[in-house]
Amino acid sequence: xxxxxxxxxxxxxxxxxxxxxxxxxxxxxxxxxxxxxxxxxxxxxxxxxxxxxxxxxxxxxxxxxxxxxxxxxxxxxxxxxxxxxxxxxxxxxxxxxxxxxxxxxxxxxxxxxxxxxxxxxxxxxxxxxxxxxxxxxxxxxxxxxxxxxxxxxxxxxxxxxxxxxxxxxxxxxxxxxxxxxxxxxxxxxxxxxxxxxxxxxxxxxxxxxxxxxxxxxxxxxxxxxxxxxxxxxxxxxxxxxxxxxxxxxxxxxxxxxxxxxxxxxxxxxxxxxxxxxxxxxxxxxxxxxxxxxxxxxxxxxxxxxxxxxxxxxxxxxxxxxxxxxxxxxxxxxxxxxxxxxxxxxxxxxxxxxxxxxxxxxxxxxxxxxxxxxxxxxxxxx
Amino acid sequence: xxxxxxxxxxxxxxxxxxxxxxxxxxxxxxxxxxxxxxxxxxxxxxxxxxxxxxxxxxxxxxxxxxxxxxxxxxxxxxxxxxxxxxxxxxxxxxxxxxxxxxxxxxxxxxxxxxxxxxxxxxxxxxxxxxxxxxxxxxxxxxxxxxxxxxxxxxxxxxxxxxxxxxxxxxxxxxxxxxxxxxxxxxxxxxxxxxxxxxxxxxxxxxxxxxxxxxxxxxxxxxxxxxxxxxxxxxxxxxxxxxxxxxxx
Ligand SMILES: Nc1ncnc2c1ncn2[C@@H]1O[C@H](COP(=O)(O)OP(=O)(O)OP(=O)(O)O)[C@@H](O)[C@H]1O
Ligand SMILES: [Mg+2]
Numbered sequence: 178x179x180x181x182x183x184x185x186x187x188x189x190x191x192x193x194x195x196x197x198x199x200x201x202x203x204x205x206x207x208x209x210x211x212x213x214x215x216x217x218x219x220x221x222x223x224x225x226x227x228x229x230x231x232x233x234x235x236x237x238x239x240x241x242x243x244x245x246x247x248x249x250x251x252x253x254x255x256x257x258x259x260x261x262x263x264x265x266x267x268x269x270x271x272x273x274x275x276x277x278x279x280x281x282x283x284x285x286x287x288x289x290x291x292x293x294x295x296x297x298x299x300x301x302x303x304x305x306x307x308x309x310x311x312x313x314x315x316x317x318x319x320x321x322x323x324x325x326x327x328x329x330x331x332x333x334x335x336x337x338x339x340x341x342x343x344x345x346x347x348x349x350x351x352x353x354x355x356x357x358x359x360x361x362x363x364x365x366x367x368x369x370x371x372x373x374x375x376x377x378x379x380x381x382x383x384x385x386x387x388x389x390x391x392x393x394x395x396x397x398x399x400x401x402x403x404x405x406x407x408x409x410x411x412x413x414x415x416x417x418x419x420x421x422x423x424x425x426x427x428x429x430x431x432x433x434x435x436x437x438x439x440x441x442x443x444x445x446x447x448x449x450x451x452x453x454x455x456x457x458x459x460x461x462x463x464x465x466x467x468x469x470x471x472x473x474x475x476x477x478x479x480x481x482x483x484x485x486x487x488x489x490x491x492x493x494x495x496x497x498x499x500x501x502x503x504x505x506x507x508x509x510x511x512x513x514x515x516x517x518x519x520x521x522x523x524x525x526x527x528x529x530x531x532x533x534x535x536x537x538x539x540x541x542x543x544x545x546x547x548x549x550x551x552x553x554x555x556x557x558x
Numbered sequence: 559x560x561x562x563x564x565x566x567x568x569x570x571x572x573x574x575x576x577x578x579x580x581x582x583x584x585x586x587x588x589x590x591x592x593x594x595x596x597x598x599x600x601x602x603x604x605x606x607x608x609x610x611x612x613x614x615x616x617x618x619x620x621x622x623x624x625x626x627x628x629x630x631x632x633x634x635x636x637x638x639x640x641x642x643x644x645x646x647x648x649x650x651x652x653x654x655x656x657x658x659x660x661x662x663x664x665x666x667x668x669x670x671x672x673x674x675x676x677x678x679x680x681x682x683x684x685x686x687x688x689x690x691x692x693x694x695x696x697x698x699x700x701x702x703x704x705x706x707x708x709x710x711x712x713x714x715x716x717x718x719x720x721x722x723x724x725x726x727x728x729x730x731x732x733x734x735x736x737x738x739x740x741x742x743x744x745x746x747x748x749x750x751x752x753x754x755x756x757x758x759x760x761x762x763x764x765x766x767x768x769x770x771x772x773x774x775x776x777x778x779x780x781x782x783x784x785x786x787x788x789x790x791x792x793x794x795x796x797x798x799x800x801x802x803x804x805x806x
Contacts, residue, residue: 187667196664200653207652207693392646396709398614400665401637555630556609557616558573 193402197410201384202417214380215418219426222372236496237328238274238292240283241267245302259306259340260298263314266336272328274495284317287352290515290523292495293325294318296333310344320351321522325493353439353523365430366517367490369449372426373419374510375481377453381415381460382473390470395556404552408545412457419453420446430521439524448520448530451537452513458544459509465551484510512536562623563717563748564588564611569620571606571771580606582771583620588750588764593743595759596752597791598768599799604752605645607768608721611750612642625717638666641715645722645752647702648709651695655686655705658694659712666713673712680708683738685731699726707735711742718742720751724758736761756792765791769799 205211245260267275278286283295297315306312314333318326330347337345388394397407423446430436438445460477467473485491487501488510494502505511516533519525527534564586571581581603588594596604609615611624613633622629627636649658659680663673681687684704689697694705703726710718720739724732736758739749743763753759760779767775775782775798779791788794 190667192667193665196661200650200657200661203657204650204652391651392644392648393650395609395614395644395646396642396648396662397665399612399637399640399642400662401634401667402665403634555614555616555633 187401189403190401190406194406194410194413197402197407198413201411201414204384204387205414205418211380211383214376215421216425218376219372219422220429222368222375235271235328236274237272237294237325237493238276238495239267239294239296239329240276240278240286240292241296241298242278242280242283243298244280244300245298246300247303248307257303257307259303259312262340263298263333263336266339267332270332270335272332272335280315280317284352287317287319290319290519292319293322294329306344311346312344313346313348315348315350317350317352319353321353321518322493365436366521367488367514369423369426369430369517370452370488370510370513371481371485371490373422373449373453374456374484374513375477376422377415377419377456378460378463378477378481379474380418381411381457382464382467382477383470384415385411385461385464386467386470386473389468398554398556402554404549404554408458408461408548408552411461412454415457415460416450416454419450419457423449423453436521438521440520440526444526445517445520448513448516448534448537451534451541452509452516455509455537455541455544458541458548461548462544462551465548484508487511488514490514509537509540512540561589562587563590563625564594564750565621565623566607566611567621569607569610569622570618571603571610571615572618579771581610581617584768584771584773586611586766586773588748590748591743591746592763593739593749593751593761595762595765596750596768597754597756597759597765597795598752602768602799603771604768605721606771608642608719608750608752609644612640612719613637614642638713639715640717640719641710641713642719643703643706643710643721643723647694647706649694649702649705652693654691654693655681655697655708656690658705659708662709663712668713676712676714677708680711684708684735700728700731703727704731716747718747718749720749722752722754724753724755732758756790756795760791767795767798774798 241264243260243264245258247256247258247261249256264275267273280295280297283292286292287295295317299313299315302312316329316333318329320326388397427442427445427449431438459480463476464473467476487505487508489505490510494505494511497505512533516530516537519530519533566584566586569581569584569586572579584607586607596607598604606615610617610622610629613629613636616630624636625639629636650661653661656677659677660673663677668676681690684707686701686704686708689701694702697705703723707720707723710720724735727735732755743749751762759765762779764776764778765782766773777785782794783790786794786797788797
């Protein structure tokens with residue numbers, strides 16, 4: 178038998194990529210530990226985080242318009258303006274962060290998820306309250322996060338108590354969500370983002386590092402496969418894992434916890450997959466700097482744990498101090514959660530989420546390029 | 559172009575910024591169609607040299623030409639023509655024997671038919687028939703080693719590098735494998751091996767003895783035995799590098 182001369186070296190070969198991805202998939206199906214991780218971890222995570230998701234929140238941003246003209250006593254020439262008094266009390270309350278803005282402008286901001294609520298104290302508020310004993314404040318609020326809504330209404334109620342005025346009603350208008358959202362509804366998008374971050378990073382670094390641990394990487398160096406082919410082969414196999422993972426998470430959210438997806442479920446799936454792929458590349462980048470399994474796991478944890486705090490998953494980003502907001506802007510999970518929340522709770526589509534999608538896509542490309550630049554087909558030591 | 563299949567000039571490899579001088583100026587010449595055996599104490603630099611010749615390790619300095627290609631620059635073009643069984647098994651532990659062989663066959667761009675023919679042939683030569691569908695994790699050490707050899711040969715390379723290829727292989731099979739290596743050589747293949755088994759090294763066409771990262775002696779077994787007036791390669795080894803580990 179002689180080697181046919183037609184078998185020349187090809188610069189890029191899809192069949193090599195495919196050979197590698199089928200090999201990696203085979204590896205998955207043989208490994209019970211990994212299979213268990215794919216199914217048991219997401220369920221565990223959902224339960225644990227879902228229960229924990231409650232608590233008091235401070236510095237919730239709201240905008241208020243005080244149109245109240247007050248009532249002037251014609252004899253003493255003294256003006257009473259209860260609307261202004263309510264404003265003063267709200268400013269003093271650290272549950273909310275108050276700024277002045279027109280009601281219509283503020284409504285737009287609520288809809289853009291920039292603030293939690295828009296408050297309007299109408300023109301003849303004091304007038305109505307003093308003459309009839311009844312008056313109404315309009316509150317237009319987000320509604321996707323019960324804790325935030327609770328902070329706003331608690332602050333308002335406390336303001337009336339300070340003034341010891343009864344007879345004030347709210348006209349509540351909820352911007353997002355149909356009816357009352359459960360704690361699980363609210364927690365799920367964030368938990369989904371987190372599960373994808375953590376599990377995909379972990380599984381990907383472990384899969385990639387195996388090549389070093391088994392010393393097969395050196396053998397691969399001597400075959401025609403190139404670093405690009407190697408990364409693509411792995412990413413294809415791991416993307417299938419990301420698909421399974423996303424499907425499981427969405428399915429559990431809907432069928433087990435009864436969450437409702439207000440937006441397009443396919444878009445949600447696509448977002449999960451794109452987000453997952455960006456983290457597969459990130460994992461590859463990390464694994465190029467790890468020497469063994471332990472180091473690679475440490476790196477995955479080093480990324481995943483701070484993400485938990487910095488992405489606004491536990492405490493909303495707008496309550497962060499200014500410098501932390503900047504840090505949060507560089508955490509991929511921040512955009513993942515915004516996307517999942519947007520689609521699931523607010524019914525948003527690409528029109529509203531184009532920025533988040535762009536950021537995640539750019540990250541994917543950046544991680545890919547960096548992973549490629551740090552990959553080699555020869556070792557230096 | 560070099561008349562040698564392997565030619566190195568002043569080949570040097572230092573690790574840890576020069577703290578470890580693993581290979582310290584080697585001029586190696588291996589001709590086409592010969593079996594060349596590296597012997598030397600643990601840490602004398604055999605694996606480091608082999609890894610540079612296979613294009614998987616970047617030298618600190620010096621020149622390497624393999625099959626007329628300059629390394630490490632042209633290593634990609636070498637890949638279809640060289641087969642390597644590293645010192646570690648370097649097999650996928652969660653794939654079966656057959657899956658390992660066919661995976662590498664596909665990387666080398668072999669057709670299904672070629673993989674089947676060459677793969678089955680190697681499985682039978684390396685006596686792995688019974689273990690064909692066993693996951694590599696559950697193979698004995700010697701069997702993993704045999705699988706590693708099979709993978710190295712799936713694409714019928716012109717140059718074969720075996721780093722301690724027969725470690726863990728029992729004596730009867732080892733003798734049989736050497737007959738197989740000789741048949742490969744007779745087909746015109748060139749083989750570079752490292753070994754700690756001295757009667758095995760004696761079967762090579764030429765022996766190179768490494769010590770402290772240098773090639774200190776070289777020649778055919780009979781030449782070397784008469785030059786140093788020793789009875790076998792084991793005595794030669796003890797004479798020339800027996801104290802290496804003790805001194806360290
Ligand atoms: N990656 C590395 N980093 C640092 N030092 C290394 C590295 N690889 C090898 N060395 C050192 O280089 C020297 C030569 O090692 P090498 O593996 O080439 O020896 P060897 O002759 O193959 O030994 P053995 O018979 O044990 O296989 C040793 O001192 C070893 O400790
Ligand atoms: Mg060695």
